[in-house]
Amino acid sequence: MAYLVLENGAVFEGQRIGATGNAVGELVFTTGMVGYLETLTDPAFAGQIVIQTFPLIGNYGVAPQDAEGRPALYGYIVRELCDEPSNFRSEGTLDAFLKHHGIVGLCGVDTRELTRILREHGTMNAVICDNIPEDPAPLKQYCVYGAVAQVSTTKAVIHPTTERRFAVTLIDCGVRSSVIDALCKRGCEVTVVPHDTSAEVILAAKPDGVVLSGGPGDPAENTALIATVKALFGNVPLFGMGLGQQLVALARGGKTSKLKHGHRGANQPVRCDGDRRTYITSQNHGYAVESDTLPTTAVITHYNANDGTCEGIAYTDAPCFTVQFDPDPRDYDRFVALMGGEPNA
Numbered sequence: 205m206a207y208l209v210l211e212n213g214a215v216f217e218g219q220r221i222g223a224t225g226n227a228v229g230e231l232v233f234t235t236g237m238v239g240y241l242e243t244l245t246d247p248a249f250a251g252q253i254v255i256q257t258f259p260l261i262g263n264y265g266v267a268p269q270d271a272e273g274r275p276a277l278y279g280y281i282v283r284e285l286c287d288e289p290s291n292f293r294s295e296g297t298l299d300a301f302l303k304h305h306g307i308v309g310l311c312g313v314d315t316r317e318l319t320r321i322l323r324e325h326g327t328m329n330a331v332i333c334d335n336i337p338e339d340p341a342p343l344k345q346y347c348v349y350g351a352v353a354q355v356s357t358t359k360a361v362i363h364p365t366t367e368r369r370f371a372v373t374l375i376d377c378g379v380r381s382s383v384i385d386a387l388c389k390r391g392c393e394v395t396v397v398p399h400d401t402s403a404e405v406i407l408a409a410k411p412d413g414v415v416l417s418g419g420p421g422d423p424a425e426n427t428a429l430i431a432t433v434k435a436l437f438g439n440v441p442l443f444g445m446g447l448g449q450q451l452v453a454l455a456r457g458g459k460t461s462k463l464k465h466g467h468r469g470a471n472q473p474v475r476c477d478g479d480r481r482t483y484i485t486s487q488n489h490g491y492a493v494e495s496d497t498l499p500t501t502a503v504i505t506h507y508n509a510n511d512g513t514c515e516g517i518a519y520t521d522a523p524c525f526t527v528q529f530d531p532d533p534r535d536y537d538r539f540v541a542l543m544g545g546e547p548n549a
Contacts, residue, residue: 207335208310209337211330217312218281218311220310221310222307223308230253230327230348231318232468234468235258235469239470240262242270247276247419248378249488250276250348251354251420251421252277253277256280262298263291265289271381273355273379275307276351279309279332280307329346348421349421352426355378360401369391370392370393371410375406376398377419377447379396380530383445390536392540395411399426399429403432403435412440414436422460423447424460433451438524444525444526445526449527457497457499460491460494463490463491463492467508468487474516475506476506477505485515487529492513492528493513502518515527
């Protein structure tokens with residue numbers, strides 16, 4: 205038996221899964237019905253305790269080839285954990301995966317009630333522990349800080365492609381492996397570089413384009429990276445996604461702010477002004493660009509259909525566009541076109 209204690213004093217009882225010990229983090233929820241392994245290995249969850257709103261988790265086991273990166277979340281909360289998965293691709297149980305990666309978790313928790321609390325009161329901090337603390341007030345002092353540095357690569361890594369058409373530099377703020385795969389499939393040789401790589405080093409390599417990946421934390425704290433983006437803007441085609449969108453906006457003089465409970469899951473509706481359609485997108489972020497702070501050269505192309513927040517920006521004064529959601533094939537093709545190539549080649 206163990207407990208999840210929220211900073212407001214609310215206590216939820218559950219059974220331990222995964223690793224032993226306590227875990228303090230920012231409590232957030234994600235609404236995907238499937239894709240729990242992708243959630244567990246998404247670097248953008250660094251510093252957070254993640255609630256799965258779907259009630260049954262682990263029923264198709266663990267397939268390592270579905271992993272997006274190294275687990276970076278601090279804790280994991282589910283309603284019911286499946287102990288006997290059924291899937292020919294499975295190589296183990298979810299509980300064994302959590303133990304192997306040192307992730308502290310709870311099951312048997314009323315995740316529906318937890319989610320309602322966060323939707324009403326907003327994201328808050330929490331701790332997974334064996335003993336209820338007498339005073340939960342210190343939890344309020346916790347914050348996710350320096351998360352990009354925690355998840356970024358420490359050295360440049362080249363990902364070759366079978367037919368090299370473009371040389372792309374990807375600034376790793378917490379990149380998912382599927383992003384690299386999508387670029388390589390389009391003939392891009394991708395060089396993944398650390399988040400603190402200077403603009404001079406990047407431009408000296410003469411890439412055909414630069415990608416700013418998604419990632420965790422408050423975008424505004426990355427002052428050095430914002431300065432790098434500012435120096436790159438206008439000198440090379442830029443494509444930003446997730447945190448990358450926010451960094452470009454900050455580099456152009458815009459502002460970002462924290463959302464009440466963020467957008468996390470595979471079912472976020474996004475309206476596109478260009479074709480008047482609504483797309484169902486996958487997202488994982490807790491901050492958004494403030495639309496009214498952007499320069500006149502920034503054209504908002506996508507809006508969140510639920511709350512109207514900015515989901516996509518095109519810049520008219522440089523070859524640059526960004527999206528707040530996980531890119532789909534059209535977005536990657538658009539980047540290829542921005543570099544002077546033919547989409548779907």
